Each structure stands twice: as C-alpha cells, then as structure tokens.
Amino acid sequence: MILRSVVGLIYAFLLLPMVIVVLAAFNAGNYFTFPPQGFSLKWFANFFQRREFMQALRLSTELAVWTALASTVIGTAAALPLVRGRFRGRDLLNAFVTSPLLLPQILTGVALLQFYTLFKMQASYAALLIGHIVVTTPYVIRTVTATLTHFDIALEEAAQSLGAHPVRAFFEVTLGVIKPGVVAGAIFAFAISFDNFTLSLFLTSSKLTPLPIELFAYLKYSFDPTAAAVSAFAIGVALVLVLGIARFMGLEEFTGF
Amino acid sequence: MTRSARVLLLGPYVLLLAVFFVAPLLLMLAISFSRQSYGQLEWAFTPQHYVHFFTDAYYLGVLGDTLWLGVLTTAVSLLLGYPLAYHLALTRSRAKPLLIVCILSPLLVGIVIRCYGWMILLADRGLINETLVQHGWLAKPLPLMYNKFGVTVALVHVFLPFMVLSLTGVLKRIEPQLIEASQTLGASPRRAFFEVTLPLSLPGILAGSLLVFSLAISSFVVPILVGGFKVHVLPMVVYEQVLSVFDWPFGAANAFVLLVISVALIAVYIKVTERALRGIV
Helix, strand or coil: CHHHHHHHHHHHHHHHHHHHHHHHHHHHCCCCCCCCCCCCHHHHHHHHHHHHHHHHHHHHHHHHHHHHHHHHHHHHHHHHHHCCCCCCHHHHHHHCCCHHCCCHHHHHHHHHHHHHHHHHCCCCCHHHHHHHHHHHHHHHHHHHHHCCCCCCHHHHHHHHHCCCHHHHHHHHHHHHHHHHHHHHHHHHHHHHHHHHHHHHHHHHHEEEECCCHHHHHHHCCCCCHHHHHHHHHHHHHHHHHHHHHHHCCHHHHHHCC | CCHHHHHHHHHHHHHHHHHHHHHHHHHHHHHHHCEEEEEEECCCCCHHHHHHHHHHHHHHHHHHHHHHHHHHHHHCCCCCCCHHHHHHHHCCCCCCCHHHHHHHHHHCCHHHHHHHHHHHHHHCHHHHHHHHHCCCCCCCCCCCCCCCCHHHHHHHCCCCCHHHHHHHHHHHCCCCHHHHHHHHCCCCCHHHHHHHHHHHHHHHHHHHHHHHHHHHCCHHHHHHHHHCCCCCCCHHHHHHHHHHHCCHHHHHHHHHHHHHHHHHHHHHHHHHHHHHHHHHH
16 A cells, blocks of 8 residues: 555656646646646647747657668668577677667767768768667667567468468568567667757757757747647657557567566 | 577567667767867877866766766665665555555656656745745745756656665665564564665665666756756767867767776676675565
8 A cells, every 4th residue: 555655656746747747737827827728729839930949859750760771771671680680799799689788878979070071971861860760770680689589480381382482571571570670779769869969969060950950049048838739749759669669569568568 | 599699589689789879989989089170070099088078077067966976876876766766575465466556656757757847846936935025934935946956856866766776686685584583582673674685775775876876877858858967967068069060079088987987886786786686585
C-alpha cells in the first residue's frame, strides 16, 4: 500500500512538467497560474502563424523522415551479421557499432563541427543528416537485434532449400518475421531525430534550424506560452510515436521487460 | 553467412562510423594539442590546454561541481527509480503497458521541452512560487531555479527513465522462488527484500547508476536553461569555448577530459551489464 502511493507520486513527478506545458499551452494568460485563466487556442495560432517555427517544423520532419529511412536500412543490414555471423571480433564489433549511443552527444557534436569546418561542410543539410544517421542507427540495430534473436533460421534455410535465392529468402521470409523490430526501430529513429537538440546545436546555422533549436532560441529571449504550444505539439507527436511502437513491437518487447 | 555477405551488410555502417565518428573524434584529440592564434588554428603538439585546465582553480571547481551534480543526480534517481522499477517488475496489473508509456514517453519528449516545463514550475514568477505568494503562504518567492537545486531536480527528471529501465531488466530476472524460499524459511518480507532481492539487483543498481552518472555529467541543456548559466558545469564550458569564445583547442581539451571520464564509465558499464546478464539468467 505504501509502495503503491510512493510509486504513484514518482509517476506524477515524471509526468508533471509535460502536463504543465500542455496546460500552459491552452491557458489564456501570459503566465501560467493556478487556477488557469481560461481556455484559449491563441498560442497555437501564434505558433502556426510564425514563419520561423513553421520552417523549423518542416525541416525537422523532413530530416527525421530521411534519417529514419537511412538508419533503418543501414541498421537492419548491420544487425544481420551481428546476430548470425560466427566470426572473430564479433563482440568487439558489436560494442563499436553501438558506441555513438553511449558516448555523450555533446562530444560527437563538437567533434563533427570541427571535422565539418575543416572540410568546408559545416552547416549543410547533408552534414546535419549524416550526424543524425550516425546517432540513430544504433537504436535500429538494437531493436532489430532483439527480434532477430527470436527468429528461427530454419525458416530461411527452408526457403533456400526450396530454391529461393538468399536475397529473396530474406525479403520474403525473414523480413516478414522481424518487421516489428524494424518498424519500431524506424519509429524510434524518427523520434530521436525529431527531438534531437544536442547534436543539432553544433551542426546548424541561422538558415538551418530544426524545431528544438528554434524553441531553445525562442526560450532564451521570451517566456510567452507560444513556446508551450510548440512543446505541446511535440509532446503530441511523441505520444503518437510511442503508441506506434506499442502497436508494432509491443512495449514489453521493446523495453525488454 | 559468407564473408562477402558480411562485408556487404556491415560495410556501410562501419564505414560511416569510421569517417563521421572515429575520424572526427581523433581530429578533436589532435586539435586539443594544437595552438590557436588570432582565430587561426596552428597544428602543434603541446599539452598547454590540459595544463591550463588542471592548474586553474576555476576549471577545477567546475569539474568538481560537475561530478558532484552527477553524484547527487545518480543518488536521487536511484532512490526514486528503485521503487518504480520494483513495482513495474512485479506488477500483474492490466495497466502495465500504460505504466511503460509513462516511463518511455518522457524519453521521447525533447530535453528542451522538459526543461521548459520545469521553468514554468520553478521560476520566481512560476507556478509554485506564484501560487504560494498569492495565497499569502510566502512573503517572497523561494529560490527554486537558477541554482543547483533546480538543476538537480530537472536532471533527475530527465535521466530517471534510464535508471528505471536498467533496474527493471534485472529485477524481472530474479526468480520469485528465491524470495518465496527465504520467506518459507522464516524471513520477514522486509528481511527477504534486504537479504535476497536487493543483493541480487546490485548489478542493475550499478549499471543504472553508471549510465545516469555518465549522462548527467555530460548534460548542458539543463544547466543552461534551468540553471540560467549560473551553475557552471564542464559540458557548458565546452559549449561556450566552442560556440561562443571560439577557442577550439581549449574547448577540445575540455571535451577530452569529459570523454576520458565517460569512456572509463562506459567500459565499466559494459563489463557490468555483461556479467549481470550472465549471472542472473
């Protein structure tokens, strides 16, 4: 009983800032007070009317789509030999391909900024995209690996012994079975890219600002609830994505418990 | 799987990492040993920036504060994360998927947004202070933000899900029979927890703590927004040196100090998680 109420309070702590942001976005006043000062959509109207936010939203969405596509293809391909291959140095390679996930992103960001500047690639769309692919691909490798370890290789061998080319056997048998992991990986990659702040901060310019960077810049100078509307919108996107992962892979499988 | 198939499948990502991850990090190492005069980088091999960092009281203080905030964040996350993970690992409730959504969704909500939520709550004219002052319970606002308190609260909030994920994985693998056995042998539930469950979950505690600590000491968004540039931490110095002062060699040296600490922690983390998986299953 005590455990349950303590746990309830901790969940409240976890959700509190998000709930507050959403409430502030729909609140009529300039400051969020309790009780709220009435319902209003004007902050959302302001968000959708401001050109810089709309451009940032478009850039973020586009970037997240390309990142998700690229990292899903690259990550799924890489996961196959990592799970099935029997070769020396596999564990080391496994650690190597997931290292961008473990290294603090500020370090990857600084290193990439200096690297790009030296090669005159800084603040370009391609540079930003490559950075995002580097940090999201390990997530795809993880989710695909999780489903691939349950996969019975005999299925694919059966397809091959019936005359299917290994490539065809993969696309028609294996891919069908590991699809949940692939789709969940793609969704997660999209989410990570869409919300990425730390890496993007080092790779953007005034002409190339994704939504989290635009929001950060806005918050440095003003405190009005337009930022809350932008945030509430992003929270909505995140919720849809979590539900997507739940639908395709199942959250217990995704988190490993 | 043939060798050529392996190379074909793994090649693209390994190549991408070699060029856009390993090479940039090596370049950063080289820059940290170089000189810069009038904004122009000069290749050299001098330890001057590291000497500067480790002999200047300001930077040593920043390093100390960074590590201290990391310890604080880790301790509070563990304290809050353990009951959450324990409950999640044992619950048979139908609401379990919903609980997982509650833990996962903060992870998918950007860090700027979560900081902003705390800013609305903790600011001098924020929700908490405004409410307390309006009702006359307080004469003037409490200093909840722009200090270590606010930064720690927000850091715990940002990294708590990682602690819960690490702990739940380990707690879930503990055989319930072990706990039942200890109780059949006469142990009280409290004693069974402290003598069976807690020791068996140590690998998870260690893994979660290492992860949260390494994430907390490398966070700079929280100190900037919730700390309002008043709480100085190492990653913030890196950010300022690289993006405002444009002193790249010194910024790179700072980054490398952070990198060495992180890599050491990650190495222990990998060892611990490997052993945790082998030891309990």
